[in-house]
Amino acid sequence: MPEHVMPTYKRLPVSFDHGEGVWLRDTDNRQYLDALSGIAVCGLGHAHPAVTAAVCDQAGKLVHTSNLYGIELQSQLADRLCAVAEMERVFFANSGAEANEAAIKIARLYGHSKGITSPAIIVMENSFHGRTLATLTATGNRRIQAGFEPLVRGFLRAPYNDIEAIRTIASNKNDAVAVLVEPIQGEGGINLPDADYLREIRALCDEFGWLMMLDEIQTGMCRTGQWFAWQHSGARPDVMTLAKSLGNGVPIGACLARGAAAELMQPGSHGSTFGGNPLACRAGLAVIETMEQEHLADHVQQTGQQLLEGLRKTLGDAPGVREIRGLGLMLGIELDRPCAELVGRALDQGLLINVTAERVIRLLPPLIITTRQIDILIEKLSVLVRSFLEE
Numbered sequence: 001m002p003e004h005v006m007p008t009y010k011r012l013p014v015s016f017d018h019g020e021g022v023w024l025r026d027t028d029n030r031q032y033l034d035a036l037s038g039i040a041v042c043g044l045g046h047a048h049p050a051v052t053a054a055v056c057d058q059a060g061k062l063v064h065t066s067n068l069y070g071i072e073l074q075s076q077l078a079d080r081l082c083a084v085a086e087m088e089r090v091f092f093a094n095s096g097a098e099a100n101e102a103a104i105k106i107a108r109l110y111g112h113s114k115g116i117t118s119p120a121i122i123v124m125e126n127s128f129h130g131r132t133l134a135t136l137t138a139t140g141n142r143r144i145q146a147g148f149e150p151l152v153r154g155f156l157r158a159p160y161n162d163i164e165a166i167r168t169i170a171s172n173k174n175d176a177v178a179v180l181v182e183p184i185q186g187e188g189g190i191n192l193p194d195a196d197y198l199r200e201i202r203a204l205c206d207e208f209g210w211l212m213m214l215d216e217i218q219t220g221m222c223r224t225g226q227w228f229a230w231q232h233s234g235a236r237p238d239v240m241t242l243a244k245s246l247g248n249g250v251p252i253g254a255c256l257a258r259g260a261a262a263e264l265m266q267p268g269s270h271g272s273t274f275g276g277n278p279l280a281c282r283a284g285l286a287v288i289e290t291m292e293q294e295h296l297a298d299h300v301q302q303t304g305q306q307l308l309e310g311l312r313k314t315l316g317d318a319p320g321v322r323e324i325r326g327l328g329l330m331l332g333i334e335l336d337r338p339c340a341e342l343v344g345r346a347l348d349q350g351l352l353i354n355v356t357a358e359r360v361i362r363l364l365p366p367l368i369i370t371t372r373q374i375d376i377l378i379e380k381l382s383v384l385v386r387s388f389l390e391e
């Protein structure tokens, strides 16, 4: 592995050369079924013709100017995003962490606008929000924070899926101004909250005048079978963050806001050199258009159901499988033991998967996966998991 790259990742011994749809080819031309999409990034699969054409065309015209000037493609993407997300304004960044940084800054501005000098954001245990200092502080995982202290002030923590804990914070503290939460925890182990959880958070935010801020970086852009996961519950947030699938691999992040939250950023409040440049926005527009044309949310509902049912049928009764859960094409298979080594074994069998929270096999296949490819995935995975559990 490259000596001059900082070893922040424990990398698998494979490099990919090219891809098409759900398939990737390594530098030895071996083929892999990608059931991870670069961790929920390539929702439209690899080398989607519409995205490729848009990016190539834009690269030949104009890649970057600056946010000092008008950027027509940025305005167009903001319009399209606000239409599908039922939001009013967008700040464009380059990654998920930066989108969340913008949300955190909006929450602080909101607090100050109400005369609260040390505003706090309620965040959850087991959450993941990024690796910048503020977002790793918001993240509910000590291993991600260790070594980077002092952490950032202004966060209060509650267990995930525990509305009473948030209510208790509300009764104890008066400096909370916002709740930041994932509609489904991704890195934390594909944890789905109770059906009412988001609606109850919405009600608490309304009661206490807090901003409801959803991190849809992993769940957004049709991943769960709706454009955004909150749409399953109808609990519309005040602030929502996106990245990952928005550019299908071209780096882009976005922080969307509505109501009072949409009015707080002013010239000079925040910025980004690259954020929302013509190339990234053209990619984002191509992604949204393609998702619309291909009715991808509906397709994900069907294929997600097929995958969930298929896995439950083939693995549900296997001793050692605790639970198979998920929504749309965001699925987890929780085992009763650590199973990180399954990632390497799957790789040997030409399958890309991930293990998170030590015991949860995480599946995030490209959203364009066909029913036939879902069958292949179920077949490959069940053989692998069964033989692992039988050892």
Ligand SMILES: Cc1ncc(COP(=O)(O)O)c(C=O)c1O
Pocket: 039, 095, 096, 097, 098, 100, 128, 129, 130, 131, 182, 186, 187, 215, 216, 217, 218, 243, 244
């Ligand atoms: C829910 C969630 N929030 C934030 C992030 C951070 O995104 P990025 O790695 O683009 O900074 C991730 C990345 O995995 C994520 O899953």
